[in-house]
Amino acid sequence: MATATLPPKNSPGPKVNRLGLPILEYRGGKSTLCAGCGHNAISERIVDALFEMGVQPERVMKLSGIGCSSKSPAYFLNRAHSFNSVHGRMASVATGAVLANHTMKALGVSGDGDTASIGMGQFVHLMRRNLPMIYIIEDNGVYGLTKGQFSATADYGSKLKTGVINDLPAIDTCSLAIQLGATFVGRSFSGDKKQLLSMLKAAIAHKGTVMLDVISPCVTFNDHEGSTKSYKFMQEKDEPINEIGFVPSFEEIDVEYDHGTTLDVTMHDGSSLRLRKLLEDYDPTDKVLAVKTLMQSHENNEVLTGVFYVNTEMPTFIDLLNLVDSPLGTLDQLQTKPAREVLDRMNASLQ
Amino acid sequence: MAIGDLALGHEQSKSAVADADRRVVNDFSIQVATVNGSGSQSANSVLLRSIFGMGVPVSGKNLFPSNIAGLPTWYTIRASKDGYVARRKANDIVVAINPETAKDDILALPAGGVAVYDESMNLKQYRDDVACYPVPFDKITAAICPEAKLRKLVRNMVYVGVVARLLNIEMSSVEAALKKQFAKKQKAMELNFGAVKAGVDYFNEKLTKHDPYFIEPMNATKGKIIIDGNAACGLGAVFAGVTVVAWYPITPSTSVIEATIEYLKKLRVTEEGKATFAVIQSEDELAAIGMVLGAGWAGARSMTATSGPGISLMAEFSGLGYFAEIPGVIFDVQRSGPSTGMPTRTSQADLLSVAFLSHGDTRHVILLPGSVKECFDFGYKAFDLAERLQTPVFVLSDLDLGMNNWMSDPFVYPSTPHDRGKILTAEDLHRLGSFGRYEDVDGDGIGYRTLPGTDHPKAAYFTRGSGHNAKAGYTEKPEEYVEVMDRLVRKWETARTLVPEPVVVRNGYSKVGILAYGTSDFAIQESLDELKKGYDAEPDYLRIRAYPFSTAIHDFVASHERIYVVEQDRDAQLASLLKLDLAAEQVAKLRSILHYNGLPLDAETVTAELVAGEGL
Numbered sequence: 001m002a003t004a005t006l007p008p009k010n011s012p013g014p015k016v017n018r019l020g021l022p023i024l025e026y027r028g029g030k031s032t033l034c035a036g037c038g039h040n041a042i043s044e045r046i047v048d049a050l051f052e053m054g055v056q057p058e059r060v061m062k063l064s065g066i067g068c069s070s071k072s073p074a075y076f077l078n079r080a081h082s083f084n085s086v087h088g089r090m091a092s093v094a095t096g097a098v099l100a101n102h103t104m105k106a107l108g109v110s111g112d113g114d115t116a117s118i119g120m121g122q123f124v125h126l127m128r129r130n131l132p133m134i135y136i137i138e139d140n141g142v143y144g145l146t147k148g149q150f151s152a153t154a155d156y157g158s159k160l161k162t163g164v165i166n167d168l169p170a171i172d173t174c175s176l177a178i179q180l181g182a183t184f185v186g187r188s189f190s191g192d193k194k195q196l197l198s199m200l201k202a203a204i205a206h207k208g209t210v211m212l213d214v215i216s217p218c219v220t221f222n223d224h225e226g227s228t229k230s231y232k233f234m235q236e237k238d239e240p241i242n243e244i245g246f247v248p249s250f251e252e253i254d255v256e257y258d259h260g261t262t263l264d265v266t267m268h269d270g271s272s273l274r275l276r277k278l279l280e281d282y283d284p285t286d287k288v289l290a291v292k293t294l295m296q297s298h299e300n301n302e303v304l305t306g307v308f309y310v311n312t313e314m315p316t317f318i319d320l321l322n323l324v325d326s327p328l329g330t331l332d333q334l335q336t337k338p339a340r341e342v343l344d345r346m347n348a349s350l351q
Numbered sequence: 352m353a354i355g356d357l358a359l360g361h362e363q364s365k366s367a368v369a370d371a372d373r374r375v376v377n378d379f380s381i382q383v384a385t386v387n388g389s390g391s392q393s394a395n396s397v398l399l400r401s402i403f404g405m406g407v408p409v410s411g412k413n414l415f416p417s418n419i420a421g422l423p424t425w426y427t428i429r430a431s432k433d434g435y436v437a438r439r440k441a442n443d444i445v446v447a448i449n450p451e452t453a454k455d456d457i458l459a460l461p462a463g464g465v466a467v468y469d470e471s472m473n474l475k476q477y478r479d480d481v482a483c484y485p486v487p488f489d490k491i492t493a494a495i496c497p498e499a500k501l502r503k504l505v506r507n508m509v510y511v512g513v514v515a516r517l518l519n520i521e522m523s524s525v526e527a528a529l530k531k532q533f534a535k536k537q538k539a540m541e542l543n544f545g546a547v548k549a550g551v552d553y554f555n556e557k558l559t560k561h562d563p564y565f566i567e568p569m570n571a572t573k574g575k576i577i578i579d580g581n582a583a584c585g586l587g588a589v590f591a592g593v594t595v596v597a598w599y600p601i602t603p604s605t606s607v608i609e610a611t612i613e614y615l616k617k618l619r620v621t622e623e624g625k626a627t628f629a630v631i632q633s634e635d636e637l638a639a640i641g642m643v644l645g646a647g648w649a650g651a652r653s654m655t656a657t658s659g660p661g662i663s664l665m666a667e668f669s670g671l672g673y674f675a676e677i678p679g680v681i682f683d684v685q686r687s688g689p690s691t692g693m694p695t696r697t698s699q700a701d702l703l704s705v706a707f708l709s710h711g712d713t714r715h716v717i718l719l720p721g722s723v724k725e726c727f728d729f730g731y732k733a734f735d736l737a738e739r740l741q742t743p744v745f746v747l748s749d750l751d752l753g754m755n756n757w758m759s760d761p762f763v764y765p766s767t768p769h770d771r772g773k774i775l776t777a778e779d780l781h782r783l784g785s786f787g788r789y790e791d792v793d794g795d796g797i798g799y800r801t802l803p804g805t806d807h808p809k810a811a812y813f814t815r816g817s818g819h820n821a822k823a824g825y826t827e828k829p830e831e832y833v834e835v836m837d838r839l840v841r842k843w844e845t846a847r848t849l850v851p852e853p854v855v856v857r858n859g860y861s862k863v864g865i866l867a868y869g870t871s872d873f874a875i876q877e878s879l880d881e882l883k884k885g886y887d888a889e890p891d892y893l894r895i896r897a898y899p900f901s902t903a904i905h906d907f908v909a910s911h912e913r914i915y916v917v918e919q920d921r922d923a924q925l926a927s928l929l930k931l932d933l934a935a936e937q938v939a940k941l942r943s944i945l946h947y948n949g950l951p952l953d954a955e956t957v958t959a960e961l962v963a964g965e966g967l
Contacts (some may be wrong), residue, residue: 058807073813074825079811081814085644085816092633092645093642093645095638095645096595097646097648099595322625323625324625327804328629330802331592333768336593337592350761351574351761
């Protein structure tokens with residue numbers, strides 16, 4: 001896949017993107033997560049995607065809850081404001097932030113505990129609002145910071161290091177998100193560089209709620225034999241339903257594709273998401289089929305990955321609010337403080 | 352039961368049947384007992400406005416059940432030539448429309464009282480010391496309202512007519528009140544005015560006045576407005592330029608938001624039809640305050656409104672707001688707790704939990720409005736303070752203030768510009784090179800912040816509820832943590848100088864002082880007159896309007912020998928909060944007058960307790 005990079009002008013310096021920024025400007029602090037943690041790979045892909053898409057770092061807001069995953073916004077994009085909030089409640093903070101400034105790109109990072117257990121209440125309501133933001137679940141099936149308890153995305157029959165078997169069904173955040181109204185839903189694997197990067201770039205181009213569940217093995221507490229969220233398990237069971245190609249709006253589309261096997265989705269910003277079918281008859285614009293396919297995959301003990309659902313037509317929550325173009329947070333009092341005569345009128349009407 | 356905490360039996364006095372010479376003018380309470388959901392609200396409102404229109408100071412209280420329809424509800428109207436607006440313990444006139452409570456309602460009247468009721472109930476059998484006015488409401492209604500389904504509503508206006516005639520309220524005033532109520536609905540106006548007139552006609556034909564209560568014209572309401580506290584809070588917020596409103600419905604705060612939405616739609620839509628605001632009904636109160644903080648962090652003036660159970664749910668986020676230093680405004684319209692408590696009864700029992708809402712060492716700035724005018728003023732000021740102090744600011748109202756109509760001087764336009772606090776722009780950063788989010792540059796404990804989207808590579812900082820240092824970096828270092836915690840205390844001291852000063856109602860007359868806040872003021876103002884007239888006592892009085900407590904409050908305590916802290920909760924929460932603030936030798940001066948039965952405080956209670964305490 002082509003990237004957004006341009007050759008630097010007159011110097012053999014570092015590669016820069018369309019804004020003239022080197023990738024260094026998209027990096028964050030040094031990770032304090034375990035070596036080999038899937039979350040670190042996801043942070044790297046986020047850096048790559050923002051760099052390649054040429055997103056101005058200051059135009060991004062990073063938001064997270066609490067947990068290993070929620071620490072990761074400190075490890076990418078230092079030049080963006082970041083809000084590490086409370087456990088399970090990033091969704092509401094992000095909602096408020098987006099309402100205050102809908103001109104920015106909001107990127108939320110959560111975990112499986114942070115989303116599917118303590119954060120379920122806010123997660124489902126975020127999805128149904130189709131608020132413009134990217135919501136990433138770094139999903140490892142366990143609580144890392146408290147040393148390895150199951151989370152609600154742990155698969156039925158999965159085994160903890162201590163030998164405890166999970167005897168409850170997993171919550172599938174993707175099928176939930178699709179049912180509830182998210183308009184770009186996919187699952188990937190932290191170890192699949194190419195798929196995850198393409199998915200993230202398409203996510204950046206999408207206008208409504210993007211929900212990405214990224215399986216991200218916990219090397220310390222959930223990477224053993226019997227775990228269904230281990231590197232080994234994913235390498236064996238990962239079944240991509242489509243091959244994802246992404247052509248940004250600022251690049252020429254020059255690659256021919258087969259219309260019978262590939263769906264070309266034009267994103268809001270004019271870029272192209274090309275999904276080549278790997279699963280026969282799969283249509284990522286069909287909500288019912290998407291949910292059905294996901295439910296079937298659970299019956300078959302498969303882990304489907306890819307873009308499950310995309311809808312570029314649905315109005316976002318911001319569209320529904322009919323807001324002024326400028327961010328609400330920066331309106332001055334000429335726009336927000338009614339005049340003296342208005343209060344005089346109000347007083348008169350109350351007499 | 353009847354809503355009055357005096358259940359006077361008729362055995363109390365049989366000799367007190369109205370003596371012909373007694374004349375009570377513009378100084379009595381009327382209680383209308385109906386069934387909720389029967390549409391009596393508009394009739395009661397017309398009655399209130401009719402008295403207001405006569406120039407007589409008036410206040411109304413709705414005592415209603417937590418129920419949609421079918422349970423008893425009472426509306427009390429107090430006319431007071433002296434301008435008293437507190438609840439009175441006993442009512443003089445009852446309009447008994449609800450058969451279920453009618454017997455209790457008439458039994459609760461003092462001797463010499465007045466009862467208007469449906470003639471089928473034959474309430475006269477219970478009291479021979481009350482002036483009774485039986486009225487065949489159904490018959491009168493049927494005659495003037497052919498449409499059966501409208502009769503239930505129109506029937507209420509018949510009692511308005513009867514009472515208006517009974518009290519000598521001028522018809523022109525009733526008509527003006529009806530016009531206000533039915534604004535542009537000409538047909539409804541005519542039908543209802545017809546019902547009022549039918550009530551008057553019936554009185555003229557069949558009844559003879561034999562009680563001492565009269566409304567006579569005064570000139571004490573000219574230029575005054577009538578509004579409820581919740582609407583006043585909403586209006587204040589709209590003038591403060593609120594841009595993000597996140598909320599979850601809960602009695603008695605819901606109408607704060609409903610009013611805010613109404614005013615926003617009217618006043619804050621651009622010529623192009625675009626909104627300069629966003630309102631979001633959230634999934635719960637946890638989300639509501641999360642949205643408020645997210646929006647406040649990103650630069651919006653944001654608010655929510657809630658009540659006790661919602662406040663409990665907001666605890667964790669409130670601590671984040673305090674520690675990460677994010678502006679936001681939270682209106683808490685207090686109701687009786689604990690737990691679900693009595694959702695439609697008033698209280699001041701959230702004070703302590705709000706002051707320290709959340710775990711860890713957390714303290715919150717609280718504004719304490721004591722009138723609808725202050726609901727407006729503080730509804731405005733809360734946003735300035737939240738941004739100046741970079742912290743959540745709570746406005747503590749209560750059901751009595753919030754959901755009842757009050758007479759007030761017109762609101763005054765807030766002429767000071769919005770204070771957005773210490774915000775660095777890209778230009779500032781070009782000049783400064785960089786900044787530390789939690790550095791105390793000015794020595795007032797308040798750092799400088801940047802807003803997301805500021806176009807400068809050094810603008811960003813990391814906001815977190817975890818331990819952080821002056822540069823907003825993560826820390827577990829003891830000295831860095833202490834530095835931040837101590838700076839927050841400095842900020843608290845700055846807040847002490849910025850919040851509204853107390854109102855010194857009277858000082859220097861007495862060795863005894865009264866401290867109170869919010870709606871307790873109405874009863875205390877009346878009690879002060881009672882104490883002077885009845886006991887020749889003139890205690891001083893200071894009304895607290897904010898937490899942290901101004902040094903003026905410390906001085907007031909220091910300059911008196913005994914301080915009575917009057918409040919509407921069981922656990923002496925205001926006194927407890929004061930004790931944390933006062934020097935040890937001052938603490939022993941405090942004693943409490945507590946009222947916590949869910950009804951608004953009345954003057955008699957304050958007077959009685961003060962008289963007992965002082966041995967007057």
